[in-house]
Amino acid sequence: MSARATSGDAFSDPAFRWLWGATILAQTGSSLGSVAIPLIAINELGMNEATVALLATSSAVVLLVAAFPAGYIAEFRRKRPLMIGAALVRATMFTVIAMLLLTGSLHVAWMFVALGLNAAMQILFSSASSAHTKSLLDPEHRADALGKLQAANWTSLILGPVVAGLIAGVSSPAVLLLGNAAAFILSAALVRGIPRPEGPAPARGKSSRRGREAIAGAHFLLREPMLRRLFLSWLIFAGAVAALTPITQVFYIQDLQFTEVQYGLLMGLPSLGGLIGAWVTGRIARRWRLGPTVWWSSILRTPWYLLYPLAQPGISGFVMLLLAFTGVLFFSSITNSAMGALRMELTPDHLMSRSSAAWGIATMGAGPALIPILGFVMQATNARTALWAIFALVTVSLLVLPVRRLNSAQATEL
Template sequence: MSRPAASDSAFSDPAFRWLFSASILAQTGSALGTVAIPLIAINELGLSAATVALLATTSAAVLLVSAFPAGYIAEFRRKRPMMIGADLVRSAMFMVVGVLLLTESLHAVWLFVALGVNSAMQILFSSASTAHMKSLLSPAHRADGLGKLQAAAWLSIVLGPVAAGVIAGATSPAILVLGNAATFILSAALVRGIPRPEGPSPIPAQGARRIPEALAGGRFLVTDPLLRRLFLSWLIFAGAVAAMTPISQIFYLEELRFSATQYGLLMGLPSLGGLAGAWVTGRVTRHWDLGRAVWWASALRTPWYLLIPLAPPGNVGLVMLIIALTGLLFFASITNSATTALRMELTPDHLMSRSSSAWSIATTGAGPLLIPVLGALMHATDARTALWGVLVLVSISVLVLPVRQLHHHAVPTAETTKEPQHHGR
């Protein structure tokens, strides 16, 4: 296949460049917040480990609960004002925390409120921005655009905590959290400046009841033949990955006895694989077509899990694990972006936000369903055996994919699509 033209890149669209810059700032703000709040809780307020753990639990619970109404709220309203509003609310909340900390008036309750509000606004921003991406980019650019946005998220994961630590060490946690608030203001300004009018929002059906309408996105995911299999595959994979986290921590630290330095390298370096995979998603989907990219990337992420339970103690095992995690994150990132692009293509515009929130809810809930199962296996045997169980689940997630349908589902290219690259609706 010929080398993709420069116009095949989502960056050829100036509106996407503004959205990409806004996303980097918003994700940087979130990364700064994940460092700032624990620092304030532990070093400034002296909260116990149990309270700090409760902060994280509260954030996750709010994220899960707010995902259901967020999709419905975002669906029938203009997306950019929703994104701007979510950014400004988050900014105001973190600004309050910073000011209270500077005036020595901060109470632990404000940290719970700040994390809860941040989680709710994060899912609202995500629901609105996913639907907005579909109307902003032509079909030929969606996979590449989603990959670039995911690459920005990986970059914030890799560099955000480091930058936050440097800022907090050179100044104070209060300055860090105020800087966090400033990134959300800048993100809102960039969303406001996207140089193309936003298209009209879907209109709800007359006389439709609110709860059935809110559930319409999830209903669509389980009734569409291709999406149903794709959804099932993703739930199995997401649940397996969530269950793997506590098992792998025990395996690395107790069975392999890695030092803090070795563990830090293992947690940090493989993220570069995720960053690289997300960045090349556009090229991969143009080479394989969209459906084939989903299947091949899903299949190619699986063998890397074989290396994890085979890792021995010491530096040899560390190198094996870094290679394995880098490889699986590379292909998992491609799978994630390509799957989202395919889901966008298959989902009607008027269901985009609600189906995205339903996907998020189910993905978040898959972990708690599989964590006890694999946890029981680890308790009955050991962590290495439980990691073999993770490999089995990841393999099943590939086997349930509709291979024939995916191999016949192509993504439009800039040459084949008749839709203009820049289209105001």
């Protein structure tokens, strides 16, 4: 065992504390940008609904298109310079947009360029960070580290929009953009300051076909028996969860007649469940081990989806859904972090960035694949029936998991 950390807590490793700080600052920057960009697009540039939707769609398309090359670029290079470069490019981009806004020179075209570049740098940072996290930490600390990193994401999601709204309310979107840029600059500085030298990058394979090398991570996910089952289960689950949001929006507002305050509470308060679940993942994984943690947390997240279609109008339905969403996010956070650590253990170092990129692409594509199907179910029947369909899909994702291998002696030792 390495002497880098002396307890099961990843925070006992000083290098991880710097990485965690860099990550939460980068995610805070993203949260600030998610508020600033729509405000500028609508209030400053007067974009209509169609153009705003196209702006969001173009960013998602860039994420999908850039993921494979980003994984390939990150795989055979040192990860920290890539992370620093990606953060500084995003900082520069948001600073330029702020200056253009202040001088009255901002055009719609700049917004498309900025968001496209931001999406490309986001996926590059993520691909490099995933592989770097594996190399930075001992195996026994990875589940806790991934949980703490996911908790950082939950924190930025919960507090980021609130802080961004306050800044925009008392100043201007330009100031918000400059704060966004500052967060990325500080993130880059923390990555630069990680108090441990980075190891060498994996050697490039002998194949001269770059296209084949770029998709080698996806091939590995589909070829390795245990990862293939985990991958399929995740795709089904991710697609069902993505479809849940538009269906519950209709269900809460039209069917259950919840007020705006109730709707806001349902969308916001359960995030605390995700934050807590992510934070305690390391402790749970140390007790249960990785394989059983993935299996049992997947079981425990499933029954909560049964409460959605059973909810009725009124305070009882509101409380039921509040508990359901909190339970879903709590156990899903544990599953996600433990599964991420298990993927790290099963994936060779020279495929880590590319397999992470492939996993991310599949996750982003699962929603658009299932949302239209479940939307059709809702349109043909009603939102409650669509919620029953989501519960069925989540149950299928549980049944697809390789239960025997997850609970085998080998997986228990992971």
